[in-house]
Amino acid sequence: MLRATGLEKSYGDVKALQGADLMVEAGQIVSLLGRNGAGKTTMLSIIAGLLAPDSGSVSIGSTDVLADPAAAAKLLGIAPQDTGIYPILTVRQNLEFFGELAGLGASRRPRAVEVADQLGLGSLLDRKASQLSGGEGRRLHTACALVHRPRLLMLDEPTVGADVATRLQLIEAVRELADDGAAVVYTTHYLPEVEALDADIVVIDEGQVKARGTQEQLIAEHKMRGVRFTIDGTLPAHLRESLGAVEVGDSAYRALGDLDMRSLLGRFGSDAEILRSVEELRPDLETVFLAVTGHRLDSEGSDVVAVSASEASES
Amino acid sequence: MTALLAITKVQLRIIRNDPWFLVIMFGMPLVVMPLFGKTMGLSLQASGFADATGAEQVVPGQVVLFGFFVGGSVGFTVFREHGWKTWDRLRASAAPSVALLGGFGLPWVVILLLWQSALFAAGSLVLGLSLNGGSPFALLLMLLGYALCVVSLILLMTATFRTVNQLSAFQNVGAMVFGGLGGALVPLDQLPGWAQTIAPITPAYWAMQGHTDVLLRQGGVVDVLPEFGVLAGVAIVISALAVGRFRVDETKEFFA
Numbered sequence: 001m002l003r004a005t006g007l008e009k010s011y012g013d014v015k016a017l018q019g020a021d022l023m024v025e026a027g028q029i030v031s032l033l034g035r036n037g038a039g040k041t042t043m044l045s046i047i048a049g050l051l052a053p054d055s056g057s058v059s060i061g062s063t064d065v066l067a068d069p070a071a072a073a074k075l076l077g078i079a080p081q082d083t084g085i086y087p088i089l090t091v092r093q094n095l096e097f098f099g100e101l102a103g104l105g106a107s108r109r110p111r112a113v114e115v116a117d118q119l120g121l122g123s124l125l126d127r128k129a130s131q132l133s134g135g136e137g138r139r140l141h142t143a144c145a146l147v148h149r150p151r152l153l154m155l156d157e158p159t160v161g162a163d164v165a166t167r168l169q170l171i172e173a174v175r176e177l178a179d180d181g182a183a184v185v186y187t188t189h190y191l192p193e194v195e196a197l198d199a200d201i202v203v204i205d206e207g208q209v210k211a212r213g214t215q216e217q218l219i220a221e222h223k224m225r226g227v228r229f230t231i232d233g234t235l236p237a238h239l240r241e242s243l244g245a246v247e248v249g250d251s252a253y254r255a256l257g258d259l260d261m262r263s264l265l266g267r268f269g270s271d272a273e274i275l276r277s278v279e280e281l282r283p284d285l286e287t288v289f290l291a292v293t294g295h296r297l298d299s300e301g302s303d304v305v306a307v308s309a310s311e312a313s314e315s
Numbered sequence: 316m317t318a319l320l321a322i323t324k325v326q327l328r329i330i331r332n333d334p335w336f337l338v339i340m341f342g343m344p345l346v347v348m349p350l351f352g353k354t355m356g357l358s359l360q361a362s363g364f365a366d367a368t369g370a371e372q373v374v375p376g377q378v379v380l381f382g383f384f385v386g387g388s389v390g391f392t393v394f395r396e397h398g399w400k401t402w403d404r405l406r407a408s409a410a411p412s413v414a415l416l417g418g419f420g421l422p423w424v425v426i427l428l429l430w431q432s433a434l435f436a437a438g439s440l441v442l443g444l445s446l447n448g449g450s451p452f453a454l455l456l457m458l459l460g461y462a463l464c465v466v467s468l469i470l471l472m473t474a475t476f477r478t479v480n481q482l483s484a485f486q487n488v489g490a491m492v493f494g495g496l497g498g499a500l501v502p503l504d505q506l507p508g509w510a511q512t513i514a515p516i517t518p519a520y521w522a523m524q525g526h527t528d529v530l531l532r533q534g535g536v537v538d539v540l541p542e543f544g545v546l547a548g549v550a551i552v553i554s555a556l557a558v559g560r561f562r563v564d565e566t567k568e569f570f571a
Contacts, residue, residue, distance in 0.1 A: 048407050049407065050406055050407060069409040076407075080403050083400060084404050088332050093325075097324075097325045100321040101317070101405070101408045128332075
């Protein structure tokens, strides 16, 4: 469905994308993971025709996005990062407008109702968008992107600032769309959402795709183990350095790497008597991200360097 | 065409949902008109129009002056899309610049036409303005020409300016300067010689000349064709410049 290959884009001296590829099949949900500034939004903007790449190609089905953006626009729906709705219009009017803009005729009216119901806005159709709560507004923002049944749906951090109920409704709606055959690109910093969507993953960092695959594949390929342990007193400096351990609480430490209980005891050697407890950490998406990029992906997408990233493996 | 129509309709819907701007812009000139009616009557009589009541100057004058403010709203609506973060969604429709600008401009041409007509009608009720044998079609032609010219000029400025404050400054100062120079505040022959010389560079001048032809010289459609031709021609040229200058991917700053 979506084939974006060799995308390059620079802003002055800053290389936002360096030969990035993204392929998504019909019915597939791909989660684009990356820190702020990794190139996710630039990639989505290029695919949506909002930004011209320096080089590379993008096609949706058989339609070349760069050569025929008008035809491509009919096939895709995008919900940008910032909530973009008309506050002065009602929920219904917003949905009908974006449906009409995408080329829907009279069918936009029943479709607006259908999409509103899908995202839990059915009882709010005649309420002005300015009177919606933050979560409702976020849902309307997303609904506007899918009102014309796009074959490719791109959601750029759709749940930022949203409450739990909104998150669940959005995730459910996205899964339904994928079940109906839409290809979905979903960027988020909330890894539990990726798991809930059962999405395949593309890790992007410094404008390059660093890894791709299913969650199981990536965890298997980039297994990064670690331990959490508590001790009596203070960790000796030579152990702190050799383990790359980070203090995460009162006499509590974490260390990532090829470590388990047995190897940790071996590394402590004669100092093992100070150990009070040891817990092995389970490899998960956060440790995968850390292994691939050397950075932690926190919920705000901020840059946290590897030495403190052991916190990421706790979840 | 789909995008143009969709944007046109949604702009009209937004105005319908919040009509107070137009209500205010309709009421304010009606307050101002009676204040200057008598003075303008004396001015016109001194200019050789012995039977003038003053309404022939003050009504079209205020329409031309305030028309710049009303027409200026087209630029505000474009900037507001950036403030509402809906601009990228419009862009994602891949609509060409001409469709985007047309979608924003067209409703305001219609609104400006209706607003001017309503003020003339109100002027006839409040100040007894009469066509005095002039053609209503000629008057309508002048209203259309001025609407086209103002909206296209504001669209060019919208394409040029980066912030809504820049546009607002141009709109406010432009209304007074262009209106004053063009004879909207006082009859043209009351202005200094240098002002009369440069007056034709303003759309207000051609609008006021056309209105004077209709209201004080019993002008018909043929009589106002030169003025309409200038306004429409300038509108076409400026619109083309606006489309050429407009960059859909340029970030515009709305109010912080």
